[in-house]
Amino acid sequence: MTVKLVLAGCGNMGYAMLSGWLESGKLRPDETFIVEPNAELRARAKALGSAVGSDAGEISPGAVPTLIVLAVKPQVIRDVTAGYRRFGDGRTTFLSIAAGTAMATFEEILGERAPIVRCMPNTPAAIGKGMMVTFANDRVSDDTRKFIADLLSASGEVASIDDESLMDAVTAVSGSGPAYIFHFIECLTAAAESAGLPTETAKLLAMQTVYGAASLAAESHEEPGVLRQQVTSPNGTTAAALAVLMGEDRLKLLVTEAVEAARLRSIELGK
Structure with a gap:
């Protein structure tokens, strides 16, 4: 069996x-091997x-896999x-999507020769609209970096950073960020109901307005x-x-405070 990705x-x-x-054709099924202890999840793979x-x-x-993806919980x-x-x-590169687990932990377990990449995805990756940010140690080759970026692009946008400590900021912005947007939708829906709109109409207006505004911002040159x-x-x-x-930078200060709280918590969890 030739395994390209585990x-x-x-x-x-x-x-x-x-x-x-x-689905994107970036990998063929016969190039993959899935390790999953849960029988039901194993069956769907x-x-x-x-x-x-x-x-x-x-x-x-x-087997000498090109890439081993560690998609398990930090615990x-x-x-x-x-x-x-x-x-x-050194022949196989490891890609972890476990939040908060430092590069040093993987190097301690896998040894000093292992090429390792940390990735922070977010939940919209499940529908191909995610934001993935990577940090690689210096043993990851340029070709492998490109291969990983191409793979991850099937799940959304991909960016990389050169300073691992910035992963805490990434976690606070794009990792936790969808929850902020979901809560904004909740708040806008509640405000619409308070203004007299029926519940279902309020939900539709809030959801579509956020979706449409985000899409316009993404596609516009402005x-x-x-x-x-x-x-x-x-x-x-x-x-x-x-x-x-915007009065007295009210929303800006609130969002900045929220992101900083998430960043500090990310640091604590990574210790």
Whole structure:
């Protein structure tokens, strides 16, 4: 069996990534091996055409995967990674999507020769609209970096950083960020209901407005600030609302405080 990619963990995120790689043609099913102890999750990976096993010991002894993706929760990442120590001779690159687990932890477990990449995805990756940010140690080759970036692009946008300490800021902005947007939708829906709109209409208006505005910002050549100004007529309804949100930098300060709280918590969890 020729294995190009081993995926350790096929939960929601792992399965979404695997599906994206196969559907986009970035990988063929016969190039993948999925390690998943849960029988039901293992079965759905097998249904995609991938070879499957319940633990790392089922990978062929002679196999030299190009990439091993560690898609498990931070609570078990040490134990799971230890099962792949035999691939730490420098020929296989490891990609972890476990939040908060430092590069030093993987290097301690896998050895000093192992090429390792940390990745912070977010939940929209499950529908191909995610934001993935990577940090690689100096043993990852340029070709492998390109290969990983191409794989991850099936799940959304990809960026890289050169300072691992910035992963805490990444976590606070794009990792946790979807929850901020979901809460904004909740708040806008509640405000719409308070203004007299029926619940279902309020939900639709809030959801589509956020979706449409984000899509316009992404596709427009204008900066978000310019788009905001284009919507805001002097002394109009939007101006009245923005006077509340932007007065004394109210919303800016609140969001900055929220991101900083998440960043500090990320640092604590990584210790």
